[in-house]
Amino acid sequence: MSLTARHRLNCLIAAILLGNVGAALANDEVAPPVIEADLLVVGGAESGCAAAVQAARMGVKRIVLVNDTNWVGGQFSSEALGAIDENRAHEYNGKVPIPRSGLFREVIDAMEDKNEELYGVRRPGNTRVITTCRPVIANEVFEALLQPYEASGQIQRFSNLRVKSVTVQDSRVKAVTFEPLAESATPLKVHAQLTIDASDWGDVIKLSGAPYDFGLDARSEYGEPRAQESPEPNTDVNPITWCMILVAQTEEALIPQPAGYDERDFLGQWKWIDDKFNFASRRLVDGKALKDRQQADIYLINNPQVDYPLDVFTADVAAALEAMEAGASKKQFVDLTPQQREIVFRDARLRTLQYLYFMQQKYPSFRTMAMSDEFGTADKLPPKPYVRESLRLKALHMIKEQEVVGAGAQSNYAQTMFADGVFSWQFELDFHPTARKWLSSEGAAGPWDATFRGQRKFGVGGTGLSIFPLRSFVPQEMDGLLGAQKNLGYTSIVSSSCRLHDQSMAAGQACGAVAAVSLLKDVSPREMWRDPQYLAEVWTGLLTQKDAAAVVIWPFNDVDPYDDGFVAIQQLAVRRLFPLAPHETSFRPDAPAEAEWVAEVVKHIQSQGYDCAVNAIMPTKTRREAAIALWKAIQSQPIPAYERQSPDDADGDGIADANDALPFTAGETSWK
Template sequence: MPSSSRPRIMSSGIPSSLNGCDMPCHPSQCAEMPARKTMETASSIVHAQFPMKPLLLTLLLSSLAAAETLQTDLLIVGGTESGWAAAIQAARMGCKSITVVHDAPWLGGQYTEQGLVCVDESKGAGKIGWGPDWHPMKRSFHRFGLFKELMDRIEMLNTKKYGSPMPGKPMHGPTTFRPAEAEAIFRQMLQPYITSGQVVLKLNHIPVAALKTDSKVTGMTFRSEKGEVLEVQAALTIDASDWGDVVQLSGTAFEVGPDPKARYGEPNAQEDVSVNPPNEMNPITWTLIVEEGKTDTPIPQPPHYDERRYWGTTQFGKKEASELKWERPIRPSNMVPWPPKRRESARQGTILSMRRIVEGTTSTDGITSALICYSNGQDYPLERLPKHVCDALEATERGAAMKNLVLMTREQRQIVFEDCKAHSLGLLHHLQTTVHDRAKDTANSLRHYHLSTEFGTPDNLPMKPYIRESLRLKALYMMRQQDSLVEDENPKSAKETFATVMYPDGVFAWQFHYDFHDTGRTYLKAEGDSGPWTHYGKPGRDIHHLSERSVFPLRSLIPMKMDGLIGAQGNVGFSSIVSSAIRLHDHRLHIGQAAAALAVLALKHQTQPRELAWSREHLEAMQHALCGGTEGVPMLLWPWRDLPADHAAFVAINRLSARGLLPVSRDEVDFQPDAPATKEWQAEVLKRCASHDFNLLSGDKLTRGEFANALWRVVETQAPPAWPRAKPDDADADGIADLDDALPFTADVQSWPAAAK
C-alpha cells in the first residue's frame, strides 16, 4: 500500500486546493453534470457553500493558517452505516491508514442519527424465508456480512436489557432497538481499529472542497463546527455521505430526480415527465422516538400547524377529511392510533405499534418505547413546497425553491428540514390532543408518551431526517428496473425466481420491492400553497412492483470517468426507480463492505478501481475478500434462500455459484446444502467444471454442501477463464456498449434461456 502507517498530521498554510473548486452545475436532470469553477479563494469557498455571519467567517479565516492536514491511504467521507462498514472491512483487509470524516456526532446513518430503528431487510414475493415464528414477514436471505454481526450484537443487548432479542413485537421489523444503544454498538465495533491506529475518526466536520488533479480526486477539505479547517490527502476516497458531497464537490457526473423512460427504458418510467418535476424524489421523513411516561405530556403546536393536514391520518378524522376539497382525489387512512387496553403486547397495525421498539408489558424494564414513522402522517414530499418554505428558500437564492434537495446548500436544506420536523411534530400533537379527546379507549394513548431525550438535541429529535433517495452516481453501469423486475405483477401469484439479469460482477445479494412513498404534494383548491397539504402517489412511482433475487454489480460503485473515487451509501450507479429498492438497512452495509474491498485491492495493486472492474481475476480477489478471505461473517454472493452464513459450506457454495460452476435454474432458489448429492447432480456439476483441471473423488453419501466443499478445495487455486475483450468499449462485441450492457461479457440479454421464463 502507498503508506504503511497511520495518517500523518502536518501543519500547513492555506491548502492549495482552496485556490479553486470544481462544482457541479445545477440542471434539473442531467446525465452528465460537468464541473465549473465558481470559487477562487478560501473565503469564497466557505461562504458560497456555507453562508455564515461575518464574525464567524472572520474567525474561520483566521484559523486557516494553522489548518490540520492528514495523509491517508483511504478516506471515507461519511460515518453513515455504509461508511462505518467500509472502515471495518478495509481495516480487516489490512489497510493501515484509514480516515473517516463525518458531518455529525453519531455514527450509523439510518440506524441511529436518522432514527429508523425498526430494521427493514431484503424481502420479495415469497412467504418462505428467514424470520421468527411470530412474525409472518419472511426475509429473502439469512443475515450475512457485517449486517449479521451488527444485528447479533444489538439483539444480544436487547436480550440482556429488555428480556428479548426482539422486544418490540412490531408490525414491521422484527428487530428494533433504541438509537443511542445502537450507536454505542457502532462505536464498540469500530473502536479496535481506532485503538490499533488503522482508523482515524473525525466527527462534526463538513466537506467544503475536493482536492483534485485533472480527473482524479486526491482528497477533501473539511470545516469543523468551530471553523477549523481539515485537509485530508488520500490515495482513494469513498463517498458514503448522505448527499454525495464528494461527488458534487469534485464535479463527478451524477443524476437527480425522476428518470424519463428514454433514459434507461424502464417499464415503469414515464414517457412524459412533465408531471415529475426535477425536485421530485422519494420523500424524507423526520422520525420520532417516543417513550412511555408517568404523566400526560402533550407537545405544543409546532410552527405552521394546521389540523386539516392530519384529519386523514386516523379513523377519528374521517368526517372532516371527507369534507376537504383537495386539488385531486385523496384516499384518507383509517389507521388505529394505539393498541386497545389489555391487548398491548400483540403484534398489530397501529401507529404506536407499527414500529414499536420495546413492548412494556412484556419487557423486563416495563416501559414501552416506539418509533413513530407513519407514511400517511409524516412523509414529506419534496416537490411543490409550501409557500412559507419557498419564500424562505428564495430569500437565500433566486430559484432555490425549485432546486432538488440534493443540489441545495446546507443552509437551504435546513429550511426544508425545519418544516419537515414541524410536520412530523404536528402529527404527534394531533394524536395527543384531538385523537386522544375523541377516542373512547385511551389506556395506551400517545398522550402518555414523550419524546426521547437520547439524541441530545435541543428539540429531542434525530439529528437528520430519514433519507430514502439522494444523488445517483453516473457509474460504469447504471442498474435498471428491467434487470430484476418480477414479470408477474400480481404479488399473490408471483413466483420466487432469480433475476432476469444476474450480473457477472456481483458482490452481494439483494432483493426488495420498488418502494416509492408518495412523491406528490397537493393542496386545498381554495387555498393553494398557502394552506394545508397532503400527499399522493404518482404513476410508476409506488410500492406495487416486486424485484427478483438479484446481485449488486461491482461496476455500479465506480464513476464513469472520475478516478480516485468510489461510491457508497446511496451514491451509486442505479436509476431512480432502482434506488427505491436498494436502500434498506442491510443493503447500505453491504454496499460499504463492497466499496472497501474494491478500494483496498486497488491500493494493493496501485491502480484505479476502474482498472479492476473488467478483470475476472480481480473480481475473484474481491469476492474472496468478501466471502471467506477476511475476518468476520462472510457475504452472500449468490441469492440463495436457504443458506445460513454459519453453514460449513457457505463459502464454497457462494464462490462456486458466482463462478457459474453449480447447476442453477431460475426458479430453484434453494440450494439444499444438506440434501444428498446424487450421481446425476454431481455429474452436472463436473460437466460445468470442464475448463478446470482436477481429480475429484465423488461419493454417494455426500451432501450437496460436502460435495461443494470438496470441489472448492480443488478449484479455488485455479483461475477461471478470463473475460473477453473484443473491442475497447464493447467486450462481447454484441453492439451494446459496455456502459449500457448488463451482461458485458456475453452476447445474451438475460441470464437464462428464453424457455426458462
C-alpha cells in the same frame, strides 16, 4: 403572507444565518490541517462505517472516516429508524429471502444481544419487522464496531464536519476539505489515494464534477416499464422523514402547540392512520409483553403523515430559500447549499412536532407519549432525517428495473445476474409519497399532505433475488472516487428497492472491499470488473471473515454464512460453476450428493476451463461436502480468461461493453 408565516420565515433565516457564523469564522481564521490517507470515507452512516471496517480488515493501513455528526450508524441511529428494514420478498412474514450476512449480521446480532440484556428478549418490538433497537443502542453498537480499528490507528474518525470543497486534478479526486459544524470541531483537509462518498446527499460526487442523476428518469433514458414518459418534475424523489421516538409515560406529557400548526395538515388522505396503527406498525419495545420486567412501551413514528416531499415547498420555506438566493426554491435538493438545506430540514422537523401535537389532541392514548431524550437535541428529535434517495452516481453501469425483476416470477433470480456481482438483495419497488399536495384554495400558503405521483407508490411489484455489480460503484468520468450509501449507479426506480438497512451496509462493505483491492493491488476500480483475478480478490475479501459472518454474494436462500460449506458454495456460485435455472434459489446443502448431480456440476466446471475430475470429489455424502471438495480442487487455479470477440464487445452480441449489463454473456438476460 400572514403574520404567522412571516414570523416563521424570519425565524428560519435568522436561525440558519446564526448557526453558520461559527463555521464561517473558523474557516477564515486558519488554514485547515492536512492529513494523508490511503482511503477517505465521507459519511458515518451505515454504509460509511461498513466500508471503513471492511477496508481495515483487508489490510488498508490509513483510513480516515469523516462524519457530519457525532453519531454513527445512519438509519439505525442518527436517523432514528430503529425498526430494522431488511431484504424482503412479498410480505411481512418474519422471514428474509436471503440469509442475514456480513457486517449487517454482526451489528444485528450485537443489537439483539443488547436487547436481551435490557429487556430479557432479543426481539422486544412485537411488530411487523423482525428486529428493533433503540437508536442510542444502535449508536453504541456502531461505536463498538469501529473501536478496534480506531484503537489500532487504522481508522481515524473525525466528527461534526461537512464537505466544503473537493480538489480534482486530471479528472481524479485528490483531496476533500471539510468545515466544522460544532465548536468542538476544526477545519480539515484530507489527501487520499481513493475516496468513498457515503454522505447523505453525495456531496463529494457533486462537488467533484462527476456526473450524477437526481429525480425522475424518463422512460426513454433507460427503457424502464414503470418510468414516466417525462422526467418532470426533476425535483421528485423519495421523501425524507424526520422520525421520532416516543416513550409511554404514566402521566400526561403534552407538548406545546408548535409554530404554524394547522390541524388541516393531517386531515387529508392519511387521516385514517390512528393511534393503533402507530403503536403496532413500528413498535421498538412492547413493554406490556415483557414478563417480570417493568418496561415502558417505546415507539418509532414513521408514516406518511410525517413524510416530507422535496418536489415543491410551502410558501414560507420557498420565501426563506429565495431570500438567500433567487431561484433556490426551484432547485433540485442536492443543488441547495448546506444553509439552504437547513431551511428545509427545520421545516421537516417542525412538521413532525406538529404531527405529535395533532395526535395528542386527537387520541387520549397519545397524551401520555413523551419524546425520548436519547438524542440530546433541543427538540428531542434525531440529528438527521431518514434519507431514502440521494443523487445517483452516473456509474459504469446503471442498474435498471428490467434487470432486477424476477426471471419468470418475483421469487426467482433476477433477469440479470451480473458477472461482477458483489452483494445480493431483494425488496419491493417502493416509493413513499413523493409529491406535495395543497389541500385548500390557499395553495402553498395553506395545509398540505404527501401524495403519490404516477406509479411511484408503495410496493408496485418488486425485484427478484438480485446481485449488485461492482461497476455501479465506479463513476463513468472521475477517478479516485467510489459511490456508496445511496449514491450508487442505479435508476430512481431501482433505488427504491435497494435502500434499506442491510442493503446500505452491504453496499458499503462491498465498496470497502473494492477499495481495498484497488489500493493493495494498485489497480483502478474501473479496470477491476474486466479482470476476473481482481474480482476474485474482492469476493475472497467479502467471504473471508475471521470469527464473523461472511457476505452473501450469490443469493441462495438456504445457506447461512456460518454454515461449514458457505464459502465454498459461494465461491463456486459467483463463478457461475453450478448449472442453475431461475427458480433454483435453494442450494439444499444437506441433500444427498447424487452421482448424476455431481457429474453435471463437474462437466459444467470443466466447460468453463477448470481442471476438475469427478474422482477428485467422490465419494461425498451431501451437496455441502461436494461443494467443499470441488472448491478445494480448483481454488488454486486462476479464473480462466474470457476470449474476447472484439476489443469493445467482449461477447460479440452487438452491445458495446460500456452499455452491456452482461458483457461476457450474449444477450440482455442471464437466462435462456
